[in-house]
Amino acid sequence: MTALSAPEQNIPTPGPAAGATVRVEDVSKWYGNVVAVNSVTFEIGPGITGLLGPNGAGKSTLLHMLAGFLASSSGSVQILGQTAFGNPELYRHVGLVPEREAVYGFLTGWQFVLMTAKLHGLPDPEGATQRAIARVEMAHAQDRPTGGYSKGMKQRIKVAAAIVHEPGVLLLDEPFNGADPRQRLQMMDMLRQMAAGGCTVVFSSHILEEVERLAENVLVVVNGRLAASGDFRTIRRLMTDRPHTFTIRSADNRRLAAALMGSPAVDGVELYSDSLSVRASDFASFTLAVAGVAQQADVTLYELLPADESLESVFSYLVNR
Amino acid sequence: MNDTIVRLTARQLFGQKRTLFIALLVAIPVLFAILFRLNSENTDAMDWVTNVLFVRVLVGSLLPFVALIFGTAALGTEFEDGTAVYLLSKPVPRWKIVASKLVVAWAATALFVLVASVVSAPIALQGSGVDGSSMVTGFIVAEVVAAFAYCAVFLALSILTAHALLVGLLYVFIWEAVLTRLFSGLKYLSIREYSVALAHWIGAIPNVIIDPQVSGATAAVLLVVISVGSVGLAVRWLGRWQIGETA
Numbered sequence: 001m002t003a004l005s006a007p008e009q010n011i012p013t014p015g016p017a018a019g020a021t022v023r024v025e026d027v028s029k030w031y032g033n034v035v036a037v038n039s040v041t042f043e044i045g046p047g048i049t050g051l052l053g054p055n056g057a058g059k060s061t062l063l064h065m066l067a068g069f070l071a072s073s074s075g076s077v078q079i080l081g082q083t084a085f086g087n088p089e090l091y092r093h094v095g096l097v098p099e100r101e102a103v104y105g106f107l108t109g110w111q112f113v114l115m116t117a118k119l120h121g122l123p124d125p126e127g128a129t130q131r132a133i134a135r136v137e138m139a140h141a142q143d144r145p146t147g148g149y150s151k152g153m154k155q156r157i158k159v160a161a162a163i164v165h166e167p168g169v170l171l172l173d174e175p176f177n178g179a180d181p182r183q184r185l186q187m188m189d190m191l192r193q194m195a196a197g198g199c200t201v202v203f204s205s206h207i208l209e210e211v212e213r214l215a216e217n218v219l220v221v222v223n224g225r226l227a228a229s230g231d232f233r234t235i236r237r238l239m240t241d242r243p244h245t246f247t248i249r250s251a252d253n254r255r256l257a258a259a260l261m262g263s264p265a266v267d268g269v270e271l272y273s274d275s276l277s278v279r280a281s282d283f284a285s286f287t288l289a290v291a292g293v294a295q296q297a298d299v300t301l302y303e304l305l306p307a308d309e310s311l312e313s314v315f316s317y318l319v320n321r
Numbered sequence: 322m323n324d325t326i327v328r329l330t331a332r333q334l335f336g337q338k339r340t341l342f343i344a345l346l347v348a349i350p351v352l353f354a355i356l357f358r359l360n361s362e363n364t365d366a367m368d369w370v371t372n373v374l375f376v377r378v379l380v381g382s383l384l385p386f387v388a389l390i391f392g393t394a395a396l397g398t399e400f401e402d403g404t405a406v407y408l409l410s411k412p413v414p415r416w417k418i419v420a421s422k423l424v425v426a427w428a429a430t431a432l433f434v435l436v437a438s439v440v441s442a443p444i445a446l447q448g449s450g451v452d453g454s455s456m457v458t459g460f461i462v463a464e465v466v467a468a469f470a471y472c473a474v475f476l477a478l479s480i481l482t483a484h485a486l487l488v489g490l491l492y493v494f495i496w497e498a499v500l501t502r503l504f505s506g507l508k509y510l511s512i513r514e515y516s517v518a519l520a521h522w523i524g525a526i527p528n529v530i531i532d533p534q535v536s537g538a539t540a541a542v543l544l545v546v547i548s549v550g551s552v553g554l555a556v557r558w559l560g561r562w563q564i565g566e567t568a
Binding site for chain 1: 406562
């Protein structure tokens with residue numbers, strides 16, 4: 001299962017293809033000359049899938065296509081075997097939590113979720129509303145206007161509205177934005193429960209840790225392309241095993257450079273006027289080795305900085321691999 | 322139609338400063354009528370009420386302006402603030418969404434314009450000895466019908482573009498108010514002209530007072546065509562609406 005391949009090729013996806021609830025086949029989306037999503041193919045089934053990528057990578061565009069709010073420029077997007085775009089009936093089985101914070105500020109939480117239940121034509125809208133609100137633990141605030149909610153509360157009431165009809169596919173765009181750590185954990189638990197109940201949960205995030213903690217299956221999107229897919233362990237290993245660059249300042253940079261070159265964890269060293277740039281073959285062994293090497297060489301370390309730890313650089317490594 | 326959306330829209334349209342602003346607009350024709358009443362010794366009341374109060378102020382300005390505000394707000398504000406997604410991500414046929422939004426915008430527009438009409442016209446006619454009831458009835462019917470057509474056009478426009486308010490203003494105050502006067506051929510493409518023709522027909526208003534270029538029956542047919550066409554386009558556009566276009 002899993003793994004990486006050149007972005008042009010179809011990427012084998014985890015999960016049994018027969019049970020796939022979401023199928024994206026060679027989908028592209030462009031706006032004029034700008035390509036937002038570039039021939040992406042994947043299939044996902046029940047369970048939690050994280051759509052990971054830096055801001056502006058095309059995660060929202062993909063999610064909006066899954067949600068039927070964007071037509072793909074080419075390729076096909078199918079949810080539960082049906083075309084997603086222009087197919088309102090499909091929303092009986094799909095729940096969507098949009099990224100924008102907007103809510104009908106004049107409605108209370110209860111009214112908002114109840115309205116959603118009624119629009120779905122549920123047989124017992126009040127009962128469904130009560131269950132959904134309980135699930136996101138918002139009963140204490142359900143009678144207050146949503147306009148006065150905090151960001152995290154708005155997020156939760158939006159989730160309650162999205163799950164009120166117990167959808168088979170739940171799409172969430174950056175669901176943890178604005179949530180405090182406790183709310184985050186609580187939301188993660190709830191999504192796990194939904195997934196355990198057979199729901200296909202797809203959420204987007206630009207935060208590796210969120211995806212790692214929640215998603216069984218990860219799709220990494222960079223520059224509109226699917227850079228990697230697989231279970232989170234595979235992705236995590238790919239990210240940590242890549243070469244790292246560190247910047248070091250010490251009492252004697254030249255002597256430290258010589259000593260470091262003798263360490264197997266080091267691929268190369270560049271000497272600058274007041275610092276060293278060290279390319280390590282992998283993160284863990286270098287960070288373990290560096291202090292010992294410095295001590296043996298009798299050089300005092302002043303500063304050790306990872307040079308390229310931004311998520312973007314991690315992603316660009318995955319893409320350029 | 323969908324009760325839930327009707328109720329939601331009513332709260333959206335009425336629970337805002339917008340309503341207060343429109344209520345102030347409604348006071349303008351009433352004020353005009355009072356001023357006319359106070360200085361009207363030598364003026365023909367029937368002529369003034371028809372040509373100035375109804376044709377210029379009520380049908381010519383207030384009606385399209387109120388319809389523009391409610392028509393573009395009914396759905397347009399949802400696109401603007403991002404709440405449209407909640408409505409559109411439901412298994413509700415798109416025509417029901419359009420119909421529910423339109424009915425509320427229409428009712429709101431008709432309500433305000435009718436109040437302005439039934440209050441201001443009697444004030445202006447009072448004491449003049451003229452029986453304007455037939456004329457007023459004609460205009461009221463025309464206002465209700467035209468309110469629907471205007472709201473349908475502006476609602477459709479709000480789905481198509483985020484600048485519906487601007488486009489609508491240009492249509493009402495440049496096209497209908499100025500261009501159709503300069504180029505009489507354009508009168509065939511003006512809801513305002515149809516409204517006046519319809520009022521003229523239904524109210525049996527003498528040709529010496531107003532003489533529309535379009536016949537009443539033609540006007541009625543065109544208003545229906547515009548309304549149905551706009552609703553059809555609105556449903557079609559809403560069904561193909563994509564996030565980020567107007568949002």
